[in-house]
Amino acid sequence: MQLRPDFDDYFLPLIEQYEEEHPDVAIRWEDYPATNYETKLMMSFFAHSAPDVINLSSESVTSYIKNGTIQSIDDYIDSESRAAYVPRILSSAGVYKDRLWCLPWYAVPEVMFVNKQILEEAGMSMEDVPRYYDDLPEFCRQIRERTGKFGYYPIYTEGSRVQVLLWERGVPITSPDGKQAAFNTPEAEEVFTFWSDLYFEGLVPRNSITATHRTPIEQYKLGNLALLTAGPQLSRQFKNDAPEVYDATEVVELPRWSNSEKSLLALMTLAVSKESHHSKEAVDFAVFLTNEANQIEFAKRTITMPSVTKALQDPLFQNSDDSLRGRMFAVAARETAKGEVLRPIRNNAMLNEVLNDVMESTLLGRVTPKEALEEAERRINDVLGR
């Protein structure tokens, strides 16, 4: 997903190497941009032309299990290969109903990019960067008043964003059996109130109600945004597209709720199509792509984190140097250590739709946070109860 042409020099030699070691296997690599990736992938399933090995984000895996488009890989992976992955990551991302459905690949722990130039303009220092969400509104207010720029650019209505906002505060989305909504709690109301107040008070851009994840990245690159929450791999883009911003960038850990230290680990996985005629070879290739050596090499190029236990013990993630890249690895390693993979949920896409809708209604002032949560609970229970 969105790896060509930037990583051709990594993947093409790897594919060549694998084909040399397995003369009866020929690999064709197809890559699509992240936007609408899943739609294009689903169309390939409909056309019975889906790839054998598929790159999926961990949170979308259950949709594919439910649709019957990917298969369990239990029968094709040996216990030694399976034991190589960080158990916590393997079980939360790949195991569903006691079966293994995908292999974890690279993790993208979010970090916070800070534009020190904007802090200077506002007469602030790195000490003023909020460590907790409680401090975020005041930070945004000062940046706005002193520089006319924005401190932070939240995403409110894209993909799983609302789920993540709730999850950060420790709010469960559904009951353990997945049959009922479980998010209508005082903590969830606090989350909705906090983020909508930030919006109502004009402390974040008003266009954030319709923004996708690309918008804050663009604003950060233009030097209009003080803080950006994103994966560290974006630093490569900043270096190429906005070298001045890159030079002014520092990286720190994400702000959190003072009473919930949770942080999210976005994870890429490799699954195998149910219609694959080469399931065994597909799993073997997925194991090859995710082995220790290949994951370390990929992490070096992308500033992502490997999902294999031995790879994480590499000095690269243990003793980072003091360059910005080194500090990014250090922050990413700390985030990975405490980060959790968003557990796949049944009806994930429908949950997203409802939660995004009610968040939008709250921001538009149509409903209060309490009413929004009640509406979402009712709509989701309607579907889950069918």
Added chain:
Amino acid sequence: MAWVFLMPTIIVMGVFQFLPMVCAFALSLWDYFPNAPENQFVFLDNFIRLLHDSAFWLSVRNSLLYLLCVPIIVVLSLGLALLVEPKIPGIGFFRACYYLPVVTMMVVVAFAWSLIFDTDNGLLNAFLAAAGISEEGIGWLTNERYALWSVMAVTVWKGLGYYMVLFIVGLKAVPMELREAARIDGANSIQSFFNVTIPSLWPVISIASIISSISALQVFEEIYMMTNGRVGTSTVVFDIYETGFDMGNGGIDLGYASAMGVVLFAIIFSFTAISARKMDSMYAK
């Protein structure tokens, strides 16, 4: 022999237009998911579900509101055509300028206008603030009162050039003798315009109205790019996309999306039929 020449068109239209239409009608009666081991025939359930879907009816309302673009486009493009139709040195430059948005990709147009309409840093609000009209900044794309109208303005702006060209061709076809006869009979330029030019242009006006109506009812790209269907701007086609194809937000529900498509087809078909009949009767007079 005639059939041999017609076959390529019949095959292409049959495979890529009529067959998908028939399939969509059939799909609307199913709870359908490709590759699923079993799909359930639900008959009219998807249509009954539509009746109770307030989000869908908001989209229908927005799609119908979008039809307001039609008279605006027709009047403005006719006005532009009148301005650039005369043979004046350098007029080709202005024609090209007005036509430029038509050949520019909607993605580029929508992106540029999103920057202009940006609530906090947009050009339009900066201008209004400088002129002392609004210090607060208007939520062109973030306020329910303005968002749909702002997107409609972009649709009108982008489409003007295309209809302007249609009207230029129409104006060229107005017989000079008629205009001269009117002038000799004592008609001033306004009388000549309403009594000679407009009746002569009626076929072009009909075509422009029908084409722009269908385009308005099928609007998608502007909405997708500028508001992502948020802030009360979703239209029926956007709803069909979200319901049928957007895996990240709503999932894939092809049967229900097909039912929406059937309703949209009915709306467009009825609207076009009524407009065509109305235009014909007016033209006959």
